[in-house]
Amino acid sequence: MTSASIRGNEEPVDLTIIGAGPTGLFGAFYAGLRGLSVRIIDALPQPGGQLAVLYPEKFIYDVPGHPKILAKDLVRLLVEQASTFNPIFCLGERALSLRREDTLWIVETDRSAYSSRAVLIAAGIGAFQPNRIGKPEIDQYEGRGLYYVVTERRPFRNKRLLIVGGGDTAVDWALNLRDFAAHITLIHRRDQFRAHPGSVAELMRSNIDIRLFHELKAVHPGPDGYIREAVIFNNRTGEETVIPVDAIIMSLGFKADLGPIKSWGLETVGNRYIKVNARMETNLPGVYAAGDITAPEGVEPLNLIVIGFAQAATAVNYAATYINPQAKVFPGHSSEMRLR
Ligand SMILES: Cc1cc2nc3c(=O)[nH]c(=O)nc-3n(C[C@H](O)[C@H](O)[C@H](O)COP(=O)(O)OP(=O)(O)OC[C@H]3O[C@@H](n4cnc5c(N)ncnc54)[C@H](O)[C@@H]3O)c2cc1C
CATH class of the missing domain: 3.50.50.60 (FAD/NAD(P)-binding domain)
Incomplete structure (x- = not known):
């Protein structure tokens, strides 16, 4: 042996x-x-x-x-x-x-x-393996509000949520959590989704704040070290926006x-x-x-x-x-x- x-x-x-x-x-x-x-x-x-x-x-x-x-x-x-x-x-x-x-x-x-x-x-x-964003300054928040794998709704109850991605998983979680989280913003770097067309149509009809051509740039913590803000940017104009969030689902595929x-x-x-x-x-x-x-x-x-x-x-x-x-x-x- x-x-x-x-x-x-x-x-x-x-x-x-x-x-x-x-x-x-x-x-x-x-x-x-x-x-x-x-x-x-x-x-x-x-x-x-x-x-x-x-x-x-x-x-x-x-x-x-x-x-x-x-x-x-x-x-x-x-x-x-x-x-x-x-x-x-x-x-x-x-x-x-x-x-x-x-x-x-x-x-x-x-x-x-x-x-x-x-x-x-x-x-x-x-x-x-979940695809990662490749920015250690963002990935360090895994366990403090940043999720690459989601298996249950519970952590997002009444949370201000940012979902990053445009595939089935991103769209499904956005729809699933829409009446559960306090607010959902979904950002996608393109204007075409890689998700089931029926789900995309439902997403478009929903009250979810969808921002196309947007990507995640940075994450800011609160005093407890957990995520409190996300900085997103428009990848065509470079314009940056700071949004208040408690949790981020990174849905970049597997x-x-x-x-x-x-x-x-x-x-x-x-x-x-x-x-x-x-x-x-x-x-x-x-x-x-x-x-x-x-x-x-x-x-x-x-x-x-x-x-x-x-x-x-x-x-x-x-x-x-x-x-x-x-x-x-x-x-x-x-x-x-x-x-x-
Ligand atoms: C979005 C989607 C919807 C689907 N809908 C349906 C449907 O409606 N009906 C249907 O019949 N099928 C559906 N499928 C297909 C179905 O999910 C697969 O056929 C099924 O999961 C295959 O099961 P499996 O156990 O063979 O493999 P998997 O489900 O892929 O499980 C394999 C497991 O092996 C583990 N593993 C791999 N390598 C290693 C290693 N080296 N060491 C340790 N662990 C390892 C993995 O982590 C994984 O957990 C769907 C698939 C997708 C993606």
């Missing part, structure tokens, strides 16, 4: 799942159903993947059994379902490397190293990057997908992949939640037979099991 792999004091589990998006969460539940012990790792501090970060307040209409469900509610239910079998959650940890040691796979993260008999990669479109996964010896399709067969096996024995990160042989990748669920179930059923060659691929029907 290398120093990195013995740093974690963790016992090996049957299955390490990389990614706690919908695919990884359902995979965790399913592995529990198959009697496998599970560790689930995600770079984000909260589970839910794209649903939690990119569109928590949007309705989803194509999840079986839910005629319509808010993305954040689906995440809550998936976490509840996954928790049935008490998987170990390692959130806020980015998986950096994958290697074989004897009969185990070792996943090394930026915090520790974990071993398991098999691995399921459900890393979606990679570890998300970088998705397969990053370290590209160097794990996996066969890929371009820079975007891991190649898998119909069993969701990668070219590495005992390493499976499911969800948005996969390109199954012979078919077009379909980046949908429902496809990720089915692929996770397939991957876990085959992983169960890899871990225990006596096990059957078919799990039996859950309706015939007693779970709680």
Whole structure:
């Protein structure tokens, strides 16, 4: 064992799942159903993947059994379902490397190293990083009124809010918070939005103070060190305006990057997908992949939640037979099991 792999004091589990998006969460539940012990790792501090970060307040209409469900509610239910079998959650940890040691796979993260008999990669479109403005004098207010990731409305109740950006996330949060915050100003550096046209039309009809061709220049704190003012400027005239604000949502988009996964010896399709067969096996024995990160042989990748669920179930059923060659691929029907 290398120093990195013995740093974690963790016992090996049957299955390490990389990614706690919908695919990884359902995979965790399913592995529990198959009697496998599970560790689930995600770079984000909260589970839910794209649903939690990119569109928590949007309705989803194509999840079986839910005629319509808010993305954040689906995440809550998936976490509840996954928790049935008490998987170990390692959130806020980015998986950096994958290697074989004897009969185990070792996943090394930026915090520790974990071993398991098999691995399921459900890393979606990679570890998300919010795009930053690149000005340390502004970024220093993260935690003091400046937000790059928003997961709930609560911090903005009765606050004077500035939203920076013109994509779906900026527009959705502006609409979502319009009757909740005391006042909202939305600035966008162009006059074209990259958001759903219906949402943009709603934004234009709303009482939100929209300033096109405007960018954020500086932030001023109050005596408590929290944001109290923002200096914005018109990028065509240079004219500056100081507006009173208590909170700023920086909605500059997210970088998705397969990053370290590209160097794990996996066969890929371009820079975007891991190649898998119909069993969701990668070219590495005992390493499976499911969800948005996969390109199954012979078919077009379909980046949908429902496809990720089915692929996770397939991957876990085959992983169960890899871990225990006596096990059957078919799990039996859950309706015939007693779970709680
Ligand atoms: C705006 C929007 C609306 C959508 N609407 C719908 C819809 O209505 N219906 C539908 O079916 N689909 C919809 N989708 C697509 C759907 O969200 C994806 O298909 C789904 O999220 C894929 O799930 P996943 O678990 O495979 O990946 P993700 O949700 O991307 O989750 C992957 C997780 O892996 C983590 N991760 C990645 N790399 C690492 C690493 N190295 N270490 C640790 N963690 C890592 C990431 O942080 C992330 O949390 C929508 C997508 C968007 C952007």
